[in-house]
Amino acid sequence: TQTSWGYSKENGPDRWHESYPIAKGNNQSPVAILTKDVYKDPILLPWFTSYDPGAAKNILNNGRTVRVAFDDTFDRSVLRGGPLQGIYRLRQLHIHWGSTDDRGSEHVVDLTRHAGEIHIVHWSTKYSNYGDALKKPDGVAVLAILLQVGKTLKPEMKRIVEEIDAIKTKGKEAPFPNFDPSILFPQNRSYFTYQGSFTTPPCEECVTWIIMKEPIIVSADQMAKLRSLSSKTADELHCPLVDNWRPLQPLNNRMIRSPCQ
Ligand SMILES: NS(=O)(=O)N=C1NCCCN1
Numbered sequence: 001t002q003t004s005w006g007y008s009k010e011n012g013p014d015r016w017h018e019s020y021p022i023a024k025g026n027n028q029s030p031v032a033i034l035t036k037d038v039y040k041d042p043i044l045l046p047w048f049t050s051y052d053p054g055a056a057k058n059i060l061n062n063g064r065t066v067r068v069a070f071d072d073t074f075d076r077s078v079l080r081g082g083p084l085q086g087i088y089r090l091r092q093l094h095i096h097w098g099s100t101d102d103r104g105s106e107h108v109v110d111l112t113r114h115a116g117e118i119h120i121v122h123w124s125t126k127y128s129n130y131g132d133a134l135k136k137p138d139g140v141a142v143l144a145i146l147l148q149v150g151k152t153l154k155p156e157m158k159r160i161v162e163e164i165d166a167i168k169t170k171g172k173e174a175p176f177p178n179f180d181p182s183i184l185f186p187q188n189r190s191y192f193t194y195q196g197s198f199t200t201p202p203c204e205e206c207v208t209w210i211i212m213k214e215p216i217i218v219s220a221d222q223m224a225k226l227r228s229l230s231s232k233t234a235d236e237l238h239c240p241l242v243d244n245w246r247p248l249q250p251l252n253n254r255m256i257r258s259p260c261q
Pocket residue numbers: 119121142197198199200201
């Protein structure tokens with residue numbers, strides 16, 4: 001049977017287009033960000049979030065990442081401002097990471113690939129539901145936070161990492177109440193933004209990316225914990241869930257912008 005998509009040789013990024021043709025589109029993500037080529041746009045505003053910790057529902061190992069889901073049945077946790085028009089509702093967050101500290105992020109800034117990247121996914125309330133938003137170029141906004149390994153000054157990731165033991169294998173889920181993702185934000189809110197796609201199949205070209213310039217620091221132990229997750233179910237042989245990142249895609253004639261300081 002056609003194995004579902006993943007990150008291995010048989011079902012990895014180079015073959016996604018066989019089932020998901022959009023993966024070969026002109027506005028795919030992730031891309032390389034060369035700060036010298038970034039357009040400093042005077043009209044770009046700061047972005048703002050207003051998150052209700054009570055909207056956090058559960059944490060899941062879906063075999064490809066660790067995902068925290070939020071209640072998005074009304075404007076309870078929202079993102080607005082920056083390059084965005086209108087209000088975007090928080091739906092979920094998940095993480096991409098490497099097998100070693102020198103890889104794992106999806107976006108690459110000035111040739112630096114970071115150890116991981118958190119994606120906080122929101123959808124525009126211009127559209128009646130998430131499924132409709134995926135069909136629109138301005139349907140989704142993803143806030144991306146780069147992870148760098150070091151001595152954790154502020155253990156932002158603690159809450160997520162502590163829950164890992166409860167979701168070791170694919171399909172395991174645990175309640176994840178009372179969580180405000182803004183604790184993950186770095187001090188500096190400056191960002192890069194461009195129009196792109198989901199970095200996982202079907203790779204819809206519906207995403208306004210807002211990538212924070214400042215990484216957050218995670219400890220080697222926290223990375224080890226993420227790497228201890230299995231991409232297989234409890235009754236299968238353990239297979240480390242690592243390197244769940246998509247390679248760089250062509251920028252083509254897209255512009256990457258950032259606000260003037
Ligand atoms: N890595 S990504 O671009 O955020 N891709 C996603 N795919 C569907 C669910 C939300 N996010």
